[in-house]
Amino acid sequence: MGRCRLMSVMVLGAGVALGACSSSTKSSTPPRSAPGTTSTTSVAISTPESTTTSSSVSGAVTDTLGVATVAGKRVIVSASGKTVYLYVPDGTSTTSRVPADLKGAWPPVTVSGTPIVGSGLDNTKMALEPQADGTKQVAYNGHLLYTFAGDSGPGTARGEAEAGVWYVLSPVGAKA
Numbered sequence: 001m002g003r004c005r006l007m008s009v010m011v012l013g014a015g016v017a018l019g020a021c022s023s024s025t026k027s028s029t030p031p032r033s034a035p036g037t038t039s040t041t042s043v044a045i046s047t048p049e050s051t052t053t054s055s056s057v058s059g060a061v062t063d064t065l066g067v068a069t070v071a072g073k074r075v076i077v078s079a080s081g082k083t084v085y086l087y088v089p090d091g092t093s094t095t096s097r098v099p100a101d102l103k104g105a106w107p108p109v110t111v112s113g114t115p116i117v118g119s120g121l122d123n124t125k126m127a128l129e130p131q132a133d134g135t136k137q138v139a140y141n142g143h144l145l146y147t148f149a150g151d152s153g154p155g156t157a158r159g160e161a162e163a164g165v166w167y168v169l170s171p172v173g174a175k176a
Contacts, residue, residue, distance in 0.1 A: 065140065067120040070157045073176045075168045076121065076140060078109050081154030084145040086175065088165040092142035094129040106159070106166065109145040110135040120171050141173020 065084070068077045076084045087106070089097045098106055108131070115138060117123050128136040129144060138145045148159030148166070159166045170176040 064116050064118050065121055065126070065138065065145075066118040067171050068154065070155055070168070071160070073157075073168065074120070074171055075157065075176050076145070076171060076173075077154065078145075078147050080147075082147045082151050083157040083159070083168050084109055084140075084147055085159055085166045086143035086169055087146060088167070090144050093144070094127075094139070096131055096137060096144055098146065105149045106146045107149065108135065109138045109147060111138055112136070122173075125173050140169060143169060143173060145169070 064079070066077045066081070067074055068081065068083075069075075070077075070083050078084050085106070087096075087098055096108060098108070110131075111128060115126055115128065117126050117140075121140070125141040127139040127142075129139050131137050146166075148157075148162070150158045152158075157168050160168050167175040
């Protein structure tokens with residue numbers, strides 16, 4: 001009986017030790033891109049397909065644009081790392097001119113908090129433009145920003161030059 005109790009204590013002790021070793025912790029460090037792929041600055045902008053936000057102790061939301069290399073070009077990216085585009089017919093208007101039937105394919109980049117820009121971008125070129133639907137659309141260097149539903153994720157720019165009116169934005173805020 002003593003030997004059985006000793007074995008039970010040893011097994012229990014080993015289980016506790018293994019449990020402590022295998023406990024998982026979540027890192028706040030974002031995953032890194034593989035070499036040769038897109039690298040981005042930490043971002044938190046809302047698009048209909050994803051919303052990523054981070055909040056401080058006060059509960060304020062921080063929203064940010066980043067810069068990445070996509071198809072050999074340095075371009076502006078959204079919170080999810082997706083390439084952002086300008087729509088030529090918008091010009092420098094503060095109101096989106098994207099037809100309603102295209103907004104599913106070309107969702108506007110919107111924010112719910114105070115945006116800031118990541119490394120490589122100029123915060124003075126950032127603006128929030130209220131839209132008729134009540135959203136605050138992000139503009140950079142006078143261009144309203146959109147993502148493209150046809151982009152499979154970070155590192156793609158399948159919407160570039162689409163219909164001759166959609167173009168990726170460089171960090172200076174012009175067509176890349």
